[in-house]
Amino acid sequence: MAARPPTFRLFWHKFAGPSARNSCQADFAPSWRSFVTSASRSARGQAKPSPRNVVPGSSVPVGSIGRLALKVAREGDVVLFKSPSHRTYIMSAYGLSAFCFAYALFNSNDVFRDAQIERPVWQKGLFGGICVTMSVMGTLFLVRTGHLVRSITAVKSNNQTYIRFSVRRMVPFTKPYQIEVLPSEVSISRRLVVSQDSKQRFEGDSKKIGSAQDSQPGFFKAPVQTMSVGIWKMFMSMRQIFTGEDFILMKVEGRKQTFRVDSNGFVSNDFMALGNPVQFKRS
Numbered sequence: 001m002a003a004r005p006p007t008f009r010l011f012w013h014k015f016a017g018p019s020a021r022n023s024c025q026a027d028f029a030p031s032w033r034s035f036v037t038s039a040s041r042s043a044r045g046q047a048k049p050s051p052r053n054v055v056p057g058s059s060v061p062v063g064s065i066g067r068l069a070l071k072v073a074r075e076g077d078v079v080l081f082k083s084p085s086h087r088t089y090i091m092s093a094y095g096l097s098a099f100c101f102a103y104a105l106f107n108s109n110d111v112f113r114d115a116q117i118e119r120p121v122w123q124k125g126l127f128g129g130i131c132v133t134m135s136v137m138g139t140l141f142l143v144r145t146g147h148l149v150r151s152i153t154a155v156k157s158n159n160q161t162y163i164r165f166s167v168r169r170m171v172p173f174t175k176p177y178q179i180e181v182l183p184s185e186v187s188i189s190r191r192l193v194v195s196q197d198s199k200q201r202f203e204g205d206s207k208k209i210g211s212a213q214d215s216q217p218g219f220f221k222a223p224v225q226t227m228s229v230g231i232w233k234m235f236m237s238m239r240q241i242f243t244g245e246d247f248i249l250m251k252v253e254g255r256k257q258t259f260r261v262d263s264n265g266f267v268s269n270d271f272m273a274l275g276n277p278v279q280f281k282r283s
Contacts, residue, residue: 064273065183069161071270072154080274081152082266086168088230089237093145094172096241100138104131144241146170149250149261154270155180163274165252167259181252188275190249192263195281248277 072078111119111127119127150166162180169177240246248261263277271277 065161068154068183068270068273072156072161076156078154078268078270079151079266080154080163080268080271081149081261083148083150083262084265086148086262088233089240090145090172092234092237093141093241096238097138097141100134100141104134104138107131107134141241143170144244145172147257147259149259150176152261152271152274154183154273165259179252179255183273185253186274187251187253188248188277189251189258190247191277191279192246192248193279193281250274 068078107127108131111124111131146169148168150168153164153166155162155164157180161183163183163186164178164180166176166178169175246263248263250259250261252259261277267277
């Protein structure tokens with residue numbers, strides 16, 4: 001789990017169109033090119049598709065979910081996703097939420113309860129609106145610390161393949177809760193949109209953060225570098241909190257919650273059994 005390729009890198013060559021792969025064609029040769037033939041269509045055999053929808057000798061359906069079920073039956077639990085560390089993200093969200101609530105409480109108390117200067121009605125209404133807005137923003141920042149997916153694992157239970165979600169609670173210092181659902185009950189409600197510009201930004205950010213994580217110097221050995229990396233992570237986390245970027249949203253049938261998957265974590269190829277999490281923006 002040390003290597004954490006971004007999601008778009010994992011599926012870039014797999015699902016990108018020709019226009020999105022122009023910069024990658026020099027290093028990538030699709031496997032289907034070796035099967036191209038110049039024979040006419042009439043000369044080809046009229047092979048009828050197999051009517052079987054299950055793997056011979058089993059009740060597992062053919063397809064991505066079927067292959068995942070067979071892999072789980074052979075190897076046991078299969079890790080589909082592992083989230084990165086969200087320590088900086090959570091601390092930044094808590095800090096912003098505390099600031100918003102403190103600002104709203106202080107100003108509401110100063111304007112409405114212990115007002116030393118008599119203000120006109122329009123100023124009271126303006127300050128009241130600001131306090132309400134800050135309270136809503138603080139609540140939003142606090143809510144965004146919940147429903148973060150820690151891990152997604154394919155497990156076998158009762159002779160069936162289930163997808164186990166480990167989800168962080170909004171309350172701090174509590175254990176994440178787990179849910180097990182069938183693969184058919186999982187859907188992706190918002191994909192990660194990837195373009196050439198975002199590809200370059202992802203690669204640049206991962207190089208800046210990844211190189212620092214590989215070396216991992218101590219604070220006393222390289223205090224300036226450690227503080228620089230920490231400040232960079234804090235600003236990246238704050239940008240994620242405000243914009244919600246780099247998150248893939250997943251829905252589970254029968255549940256109202258929307259689970260948030262950080263695309264900067266470890267993603268296995270078997271994750272594709274749940275759906276394509278990447279949408280490529282053609283230039």
